[in-house]
Amino acid sequence: MDNRHAIGSWISGPRAAAEDMGVDFGYRGERLGLPKEGPGSVAGVGRRTGALFIDWALCVLIAYGLLSGGELRAANNWALALFALLGVTTLTTVGSTPGKRLMGLRVIAENGDRLGAVRVVARTLLLLLVVPALIWDRDGRGLHDRLARAVQVRI
Template identity: 45%
Template sequence: MPPSASPPTTFGQLPPSRWPGERLGLPDEGPLSVGRAGRRMLGLLIDYALAMALAFAVFRYTFLNYNGFVVTGTYVLLQVLFIPTIGGSIGHRLVGLRVIPLAGGWVGPWRPIVRSVLLGLAFPALVWDSDQRGFHDKVAGTVLVRG
């Protein structure tokens, strides 16, 4: 068999997916399809607004005087609390998304912690693969799906 016809051996040699989630065995549309960018961003805005509101209320911050680390910490805490209990953050659930583990079953306590701490660092969410999974989801073994 010539080298160009050999089966892929590394991730970089895999052919492009036809839709996000194809390689994960997820459908192109409908329930359990990978959550697309618009829903993700809207969910993120909702979650960050809730984190800001909570941090502002607890620490008596204003828009002119607040600590971004406290707001980000509040955001991470809300993610860690709600992903294992309601299947996603409040923003995720309001826009019709949920976080599931690739292995199936319950997401458990450690996946939301790893996922959320990495997400709090911001840059993992900016690095996506062809399945539209950020680095934080890849490390945690999770995927954000519709449903």
């Protein structure tokens, strides 16, 4: 029986093993004072990924149709620049990109205020590097959000 328990804890991961030992991690966003579910709660990975793909597809379509002259390689380069511009302008002004708005998300500061322009630029530059967005904390925030002291919440 002990071997089965040891193998089961290894397969289910360190968090499940710690929870079996009585460690309480709480829910995502609890440390930030956010609700467990509903408006204002930390957005899930699926919604955030969906919003990212919508924004990227929009930028690729604009770049391909208007800026690249029908050349796909040039369209991808323009799309990256448009993605950065879209993120900075929309997050600074209204707090969400078109993809985030469609997915019911908003980016706010940890204290609940609107994210300032400097932090939006820093967050966007880190997002363009990709790797910081793939490293998450226990609240489900990417490193780019954590360093910018931002959190993506449901509307």
